[in-house]
Amino acid sequence: MVAGSEAEEDLRAFREAVSLVPWHVAKDLISREVCLHCIIRLFGIREPAKGFTSLSPSMFSDIVAELPSTGEGLNGIELGENKDKNDDETNEERHPAPSICSVCFGILQICKVNDAEIPFEKNGVNFLANVIADAVKEEGHEFDSFCVEVSTPPAIPENDLSLLSYINSKYGSESWLQKKPLGNIISLKEALKALVTGPLETKLGVNCSQGTFRIWLTYKEASPLTSCDDKTPVAKRQKTDCNNKNTLVACTTYGLVAENEATEPCVDSGKITMTIPTDGFGNGIAYHESSCLSKSREPCSLSIECYRDAVYFGGRYLKYSRNVSQTCWMIDEERMGVTSVEEIISGCILPFCRGDKSKFHAAGREDIDVRMLGSGRPFLVEIQNARHVPSIMDIKGIEEKINESKSKLVRVKHLKLLGSEAWSLMREGEAEKQKQYAAVVWISRPLEDRDLCTLSSFKDLSIMQKTPIRVLHRRSPLEREKIIHWMKIERISGSSQYFVLHLCTQAGTYIKEFVHGDLGRTNPSIGSILGCRAEILQLDVTDVKMDLF
Amino acid sequence: MSGQTSAAVAAAAKSVHQDEEELHGLLVPDATDLPLFPLSAVESNFVAYFAPDFTKPSHDHYIYRHPNGLCVVGLAPGHAALRDEGGVKGVDFNVGKSDRSAIKVTGKRKKNAQHFEANTMLCKVSTSVDTYVIRCCVKGSLLEVNEKLVKQPGLLNTAADREGFIAIIMPKPADWLKVKSKFLSREEYSNLRVESL
Numbered sequence: 001m002v003a004g005s006e007a008e009e010d011l012r013a014f015r016e017a018v019s020l021v022p023w024h025v026a027k028d029l030i031s032r033e034v035c036l037h038c039i040i041r042l043f044g045i046r047e048p049a050k051g052f053t054s055l056s057p058s059m060f061s062d063i064v065a066e067l068p069s070t071g072e073g074l075n076g077i078e079l080g081e082n083k084d085k086n087d088d089e090t091n092e093e094r095h096p097a098p099s100i101c102s103v104c105f106g107i108l109q110i111c112k113v114n115d116a117e118i119p120f121e122k123n124g125v126n127f128l129a130n131v132i133a134d135a136v137k138e139e140g141h142e143f144d145s146f147c148v149e150v151s152t153p154p155a156i157p158e159n160d161l162s163l164l165s166y167i168n169s170k171y172g173s174e175s176w177l178q179k180k181p182l183g184n185i186i187s188l189k190e191a192l193k194a195l196v197t198g199p200l201e202t203k204l205g206v207n208c209s210q211g212t213f214r215i216w217l218t219y220k221e222a223s224p225l226t227s228c229d230d231k232t233p234v235a236k237r238q239k240t241d242c243n244n245k246n247t248l249v250a251c252t253t254y255g256l257v258a259e260n261e262a263t264e265p266c267v268d269s270g271k272i273t274m275t276i277p278t279d280g281f282g283n284g285i286a287y288h289e290s291s292c293l294s295k296s297r298e299p300c301s302l303s304i305e306c307y308r309d310a311v312y313f314g315g316r317y318l319k320y321s322r323n324v325s326q327t328c329w330m331i332d333e334e335r336m337g338v339t340s341v342e343e344i345i346s347g348c349i350l351p352f353c354r355g356d357k358s359k360f361h362a363a364g365r366e367d368i369d370v371r372m373l374g375s376g377r378p379f380l381v382e383i384q385n386a387r388h389v390p391s392i393m394d395i396k397g398i399e400e401k402i403n404e405s406k407s408k409l410v411r412v413k414h415l416k417l418l419g420s421e422a423w424s425l426m427r428e429g430e431a432e433k434q435k436q437y438a439a440v441v442w443i444s445r446p447l448e449d450r451d452l453c454t455l456s457s458f459k460d461l462s463i464m465q466k467t468p469i470r471v472l473h474r475r476s477p478l479e480r481e482k483i484i485h486w487m488k489i490e491r492i493s494g495s496s497q498y499f500v501l502h503l504c505t506q507a508g509t510y511i512k513e514f515v516h517g518d519l520g521r522t523n524p525s526i527g528s529i530l531g532c533r534a535e536i537l538q539l540d541v542t543d544v545k546m547d548l549f
Numbered sequence: 550m551s552g553q554t555s556a557a558v559a560a561a562a563k564s565v566h567q568d569e570e571e572l573h574g575l576l577v578p579d580a581t582d583l584p585l586f587p588l589s590a591v592e593s594n595f596v597a598y599f600a601p602d603f604t605k606p607s608h609d610h611y612i613y614r615h616p617n618g619l620c621v622v623g624l625a626p627g628h629a630a631l632r633d634e635g636g637v638k639g640v641d642f643n644v645g646k647s648d649r650s651a652i653k654v655t656g657k658r659k660k661n662a663q664h665f666e667a668n669t670m671l672c673k674v675s676t677s678v679d680t681y682v683i684r685c686c687v688k689g690s691l692l693e694v695n696e697k698l699v700k701q702p703g704l705l706n707t708a709a710d711r712e713g714f715i716a717i718i719m720p721k722p723a724d725w726l727k728v729k730s731k732f733l734s735r736e737e738y739s740n741l742r743v744e745s746l
Contacts, residue, residue: 472693
C-alpha cells in the first residue's frame with residue numbers, strides 16, 4: 001500500500017486544490033451530489049500528475065466536513081490534520097458513503113468496475129488499474145508503451161456544461177466569479193486518464209506515451225436517459241469528439257429547466273457566451289436536481305479493450321502458378337483457382353502476429369493465368385491488432401516458411417516490417433510504374449527476320465486501347481492511350497510461327513489485347529503491326545519497376 | 550580483403566546469372582509442347598451462337614457471348630451480304646430514330662446506353678446488289694458499334710468474325726436465358742449451311 005508520507009503529501013495537495021474552490025459553492029455542489037473530483041475539474045484545477053490516488057473517498061468527506069459554514073473561502077482557513085486517516089472504518093461510520101456523482105455518474109469515483117461494486121472506502125483507482133492490467137494481460141499483447149483512450153456517455157459533457165451554467169447563473173454576481181470566470185473545464189476523460197495512468201504504469205511495468213498500443217475504456221450508462229449511440233471503440237476512434245458538437249443542442253434537451261428564481265440575479269449573457277451555452281432567452285440554463293438526476297442512478301458500466309494500430313509487412317511476391325489468384329476469387333460461390341497469394345502470405349503472417357484480421361494490398365495485379373516472375377510485385381500485408389510484433393529474425397523465419405512450402409506456388413522477397421507510411425508510398429509509385437512482360441505469341445504466318453527489326457525499332461510507341469470486352473461489363477467504356485516503351489522478339493527454336501515477345505509498357509496496358517487486338521479495338525496491335533493474325537498463348541510479368549521493397 | 554570482396558561480387562553475379570537463367574527457362578516454352586494451331590482469342594474467350602435467317606432468309610447473324618454476359622453481334626458466313634458479287638461496299642449506322650454510332654455510352658453504369666429489342670435495326674449493309682438491315686438479335690443495351698466499318702466496310706469481307714464485328718450488346722441475364730435456346734451452336738450452324746458454304 002501507499003507509504004504514509006505519500007498519503008500526507010497527497011492530502012496536502014488535495015486540500016490546496018479544494019481551497020481554490022469557494023467553500024459555499026463546494027458545499028452546494030456536494031449537496032447536489034457532485035463528487036469532489038468533478039468539482040475540482042469543473043473549476044479547472046488539475047489533480048497532481050499521479051492523482052489523489054492514495055486518498056480514499058472517506059478522506060474526501062472528512063475534508064468536506066471540515067469546510068466552515070461561513071467565510072469567504074477556504075483560503076487562509078486553518079485546516080486541521082486529519083486525525084483518523086489510517087482508520088477508514090471509523091471514518092466510514094461517521095460519514096455515510098457518498099452517493100453516485102450526478103455529473104460523472106460515478107466514473108471518477110470508481111465505484112463499479114465490471115459489475116464488481118467497489119466500496120467507497122476502498123481505493124478505487126488501484127482497483128481499476130488492476131482490472132485493466134488483468135484485461136490487458138489476458139489479451140496477450142506484447143508492448144513497450146501504452147496510451148489510454150476513454151469514451152464516456154454523451155450525457156457527461158452535457159452535465160459539465162449544465163453544471164457550469166448553474167454555477168454561473170447562481171453565483172454570477174459574486175466577486176470571485178466575476179474576477180475569474182469559469183470555463184477551463186478539465187474534461188472527465190482527461191481527469192480519468194490522469195488518475196489511472198500512474199497506477200497503470202506501475203502495474204504494467206511500462207510507460208504511458210503516444211504509442212501504437214491503446215487501452216480503450218468505454219463507459220456506458222446503465223440506464224441511458226438520452227439515446228446512447230452504441231458505437232464500438234474501434235468506430236469511435238475514427239470520429240474524434242463528435243459529442244462536443246452536439247452539446248449546445250443537447251443541453252437544452254437534457255431535462256433541464258431554466259431557473260426562474262426571481263431572487264437570483266441574471267447572468268449577463270454577453271459575458272458568458274464564450275464558454276457557457278444559454279437558452280434562446282438570454283437566461284443561463286440551470287442545473288436542477290429534481291428534473292435531471294435520479295437518486296438511484298446506476299453507475300456506468302465499463303468495458304476494456306486493447307488495440308494495437310495496424311502494423312504493415314512489405315515485400316515482393318512471385319507467383320509461379322497459372323491457377324492461383326492474387327486474392328480469394330469467388331464466382332457464384334465457386335472458387336476460382338486453387339488458392340490465392342493473399343491466403344498464402346497472410347496465412348503465414350497473421351497467426352504469427354496473433355492479430356485479429358489481415359488485409360492484403362498489392363501494387364496492381366495480374367490475371368489468374370499470368371505468372372509473376374523476376375522482380376516480383378510489391379505488396380503490403382496489414383495486420384490489425386497484432387499481439388506480437390515480430391523481430392527481424394522472426395520475419396526472416398516467416399519468409400522462409402512461405403518460401404519453403406511444398407506447393408511452391410508463391411514466394412516472397414525482401415519481407416520487412418513497415419509503418420503506415422508504406423501505404424502512401426505504394427499508392428504514389430503505382431501510377432507511374434513501368435511493367436515488363438514476356439508473352440508467348442503465335443502469328444498466322446512464319447516469323448521473318450525483318451519482324452524482329454520492326455518490333456525492336458519502336459520506342460515509346462503510343463497505342464489506343466478501348467476498354468477490353470472482357471472487362472467492359474464492369475468498367476467504363478473509354479479509349480485510353482498507352483505507351484509501349486520497347487519490344488523485343490526472341491525466337492523459339494524449332495518453331496516458325498511461335499516466338500516470345502518481351503515488352504515493357506506503361507502501367508495499365510492490357511497486354512493480351514495488345515497482342516490479339518481485341519477485335520480491332522486496341523490499335524495498333526502486334527497483329528496489325530505485323531500484318532497478320534496474332535494470338536497470345538501465355539503471359540508472364542517479369543518486372544514491376546518500382547523503387548519499393 | 551579485396552580478394553574476398555571480389556569473390557563476393559563474383560558470387561553475387563553468378564547468383565544473378567543463375568536467376569536469369571532460371572527465369573529464361575520458365576519464360577521460353579519447348580516448341581514441341583505448343584499446339585500446331587492455337588485457339589484464337591475469339592474461340593477461347595467467347596461461346597459462338599448463330600441466328601440463321603434472322604427475320605429474313607439468308608440474314609445469318611452470329612452472337613459471340615463472353616462469360617461476362619456481353620454479346621458481340623456480327624454477320625455469319627452465310628449472310629447474303631457477304632456472298633454478293635464484289636462483297637460489302639458500305640455500312641450505315643444512321644438508321645431508325647438515331648445514328649447508332651453517335652451515342653456515346655459512358656461510365657460503369659453505361660449511362661446513355663439505348664435499350665433495344667432483338668429486332669431493332671443496328672445498321673444497313675449495302676453491296677452492289679442490295680442493302681441489308683442488320684438487327685440486334687438479342688434484347689439489351691447497345692454499348693458500342695464498330696465505327697471502323699463506316700470508313701472500312703471491307704473489314705466485313707476480310708474479317709467479319711473479328712475486326713468486322715457490328716456491335717456489342719449487354720443483355721440482362723434473364724433476357725439472355727430466354728433467347729439463348731433459339732440460337733444454333735457453331736456445329737449446328739455449319740451443318741445447316743454445309744451445302745451452300
